[in-house]
Amino acid sequence: xxxxxxxxxxxxxxxxxxxxxxxxxxxxxxxxxxxxxxxxxxxxxxxxxxxxxxxxxxxxxxxxxxxxxxxxxxxxxxxxxxxxxxxxxxxxxxxxxxxxxxxxxxxxxxxxxxxxxxxxxxxxxxxxxxxxxxxxxxxxxxxxxxxxxxxxxxxxxxxxxxxxxxxxxxxxxxxxxxxxxxxxxxxxxxxxxxxxxxxxxxxxxxxxxxxxxxxxxxxxxxxxxxxxxxxxxxxxxxxxxxxxxxxxxxxxxxxxxxxxxxxx
Amino acid sequence: xxxxxxxxxxxxxxxxxxxxxxxxxxxxxxxxxxxxxxxxxxxxxxxxxxxxxxxxxxxxxxxxxxxxxxxxxxxxxxxxxxxxxxxxxxxxxxxxxxxxxxxxxxxxxxxxxxxxxxxxxxxxxxxxxxxxxxxxxxxxxxxxxxxxxxxxxxxxxxxxxxxxxxxxxxxxxxxxxxxxxxxxxxxxxxxxxxxxxxxxxxxxxxxxxxxxxxxxxxxxxxxxxxxxxxxxxxxxxxxxxxxxxxxxxxxxxxxxxxxxxxxx
Numbered sequence: 001x002x003x004x005x006x007x008x009x010x011x012x013x014x015x016x017x018x019x020x021x022x023x024x025x026x027x028x029x030x031x032x033x034x035x036x037x038x039x040x041x042x043x044x045x046x047x048x049x050x051x052x053x054x055x056x057x058x059x060x061x062x063x064x065x066x067x068x069x070x071x072x073x074x075x076x077x078x079x080x081x082x083x084x085x086x087x088x089x090x091x092x093x094x095x096x097x098x099x100x101x102x103x104x105x106x107x108x109x110x111x112x113x114x115x116x117x118x119x120x121x122x123x124x125x126x127x128x129x130x131x132x133x134x135x136x137x138x139x140x141x142x143x144x145x146x147x148x149x150x151x152x153x154x155x156x157x158x159x160x161x162x163x164x165x166x167x168x169x170x171x172x173x174x175x176x177x178x179x180x181x182x183x184x185x186x187x188x189x190x191x192x193x194x195x196x197x198x199x200x201x202x203x204x205x206x207x208x209x210x211x212x213x214x215x216x217x218x219x220x221x222x223x224x225x226x227x228x229x230x231x232x233x234x235x236x237x238x239x240x241x242x243x244x245x246x247x248x249x250x251x252x253x254x255x256x257x258x259x260x261x262x263x264x
Numbered sequence: 265x266x267x268x269x270x271x272x273x274x275x276x277x278x279x280x281x282x283x284x285x286x287x288x289x290x291x292x293x294x295x296x297x298x299x300x301x302x303x304x305x306x307x308x309x310x311x312x313x314x315x316x317x318x319x320x321x322x323x324x325x326x327x328x329x330x331x332x333x334x335x336x337x338x339x340x341x342x343x344x345x346x347x348x349x350x351x352x353x354x355x356x357x358x359x360x361x362x363x364x365x366x367x368x369x370x371x372x373x374x375x376x377x378x379x380x381x382x383x384x385x386x387x388x389x390x391x392x393x394x395x396x397x398x399x400x401x402x403x404x405x406x407x408x409x410x411x412x413x414x415x416x417x418x419x420x421x422x423x424x425x426x427x428x429x430x431x432x433x434x435x436x437x438x439x440x441x442x443x444x445x446x447x448x449x450x451x452x453x454x455x456x457x458x459x460x461x462x463x464x465x466x467x468x469x470x471x472x473x474x475x476x477x478x479x480x481x482x483x484x485x486x487x488x489x490x491x492x493x494x495x496x497x498x499x500x501x502x503x504x505x506x507x508x509x510x511x512x513x514x515x516x517x518x519x520x521x522x523x524x525x526x527x528x
Contacts, residue, residue, distance in 0.1 A: 177452035179488030188441035218450035224443030
């Protein structure tokens with residue numbers, strides 16, 4: 001099992017954005033997806049048809065079938081991970097992995113347990129290019145390391161071994177860089193929509209803001225009225241947001257924090 | 265003056281990031297930069313040498329010399345724009361332009377006045393590809409329209425005519441999409457630095473977050489624990505930020521706003 005020329009038999013517990021993209025990448029790497037489990041018939045059957053495998057919506061059956069697998073990947077919402085994991089066999093030769101950046105490995109009660117966290121934002125409608133996704137790995141027992149390494153190197157060139165403690169900070173960091181940055185784009189689009197200006201005019205600016213990070217740190221790349229706290233501009237901006245006190249408060253708060261950071 | 269085959273004689277008042285990039289783009293377009301004015305000898309001479317033109321640090325001289333120019337571009341900090349403009353001749357055939365997204369055109373007291381606002385984040389050390397920069401134009405008098413149009417089409421394919429009122433909202437929108445998104449990257453890098461994880465691991469995620477915007481609105485693209493307000497994850501994240509109450513407060517506030525936006 002896990003010899004470096006062998007295709008692995010893998011089960012997917014979950015059929016969300018990440019499970020979908022992971023299933024596709026593992027299939028392309030030549031592995032055999034044995035079955036998919038999802039709570040709902042609709043998402044289970046949809047992913048199974050994309051992966052040309054069987055599916056079940058019965059967690060008892062999903063649990064029994066894990067004995068026939070080299071690896072079982074639990075890719076489900078953080079809130080249900082622990083309770084689903086509880087329903088799986090604790091003692092077997094199967095390696096159980098979860099994919100959650102924010103959850104410690106030990107949420108899994110099995111002996112052979114580990115984590116495969118591909119740090120990316122996934123959509124079912126966009127097939128991810130796994131090759132370039134930094135993927136963070138962890139196992140409880142040294143003996144499982146090669147099996148996980150073999151699985152991961154099949155789908156990405158960027159693998160890192162990282163403890164649960166460091167991974168949770170990585171995940172927090174990703175929330176700022178991805179989710180919160182995207183919310184800034186969302187506010188930008190809301191403001192433009194009021195003036196019937198298409199959001200597409202903003203894309204070159206957004207692109208350049210991220211391109212700069214190839215050469216500069218975000219600290220060095222920071223521009224805008226907040227850096228020197230240009231009171232005139234900042235007050236006018238806060239004024240323009242007068243129909244939306246939440247955004248006024250957010251604008252002022254972020255501006256103060258940027259200024260504080262650049263005063264130091 | 266401003267006939268469509270003619271190269272224009274242009275003066276640059278200011279030698280900052282935008283003036284530098286604009287001067288380079290105008291030179292490439294075949295125009296003649298006559299001189300650069302900057303308050304400091306160092307930045308005036310540096311830009312003049314890059315543009316192969318003369319320079320002055322004497323505002324009186326800069327003002328006199330404008331009579332020999334077709335176009336004078338004031339590209340200076342918002343806070344000094346009005347006072348510098350006051351020192352220029354009000355009645356002449358020269359077209360005076362400013363480049364500030366957040367300033368109304370009428371900050372310029374001249375008869376022939378207008379705005380050329382290239383919406384981009386500029387660094388002196390990175391030469392901007394002006395071609396793809398959405399550039400927003402405005403003039404006070406119809407007769408100056410063709411001169412500005414001619415100037416702008418020489419440096420970018422993306423020109424839009426936009427009133428001062430709409431431009432200030434565009435600029436506000438850009439502060440969120442560029443400056444505030446970049447600050448989210450900065451926080452992300454601070455968190456990683458504490459764990460000695462290089463910020464470069466975050467770049468594929470940041471790239472994909474912006475790539476998604478080619479297909480999805482930022483609203484549709486939003487992911488993360490805040491969307492459904494996953495209390496477990498959010499509380500743990502706030503806990504991890506316990507050494508930095510500002511960031512705790514920011515995390516909680518943005519998470520609440522994202523949740524509110526997606527509840528609607």
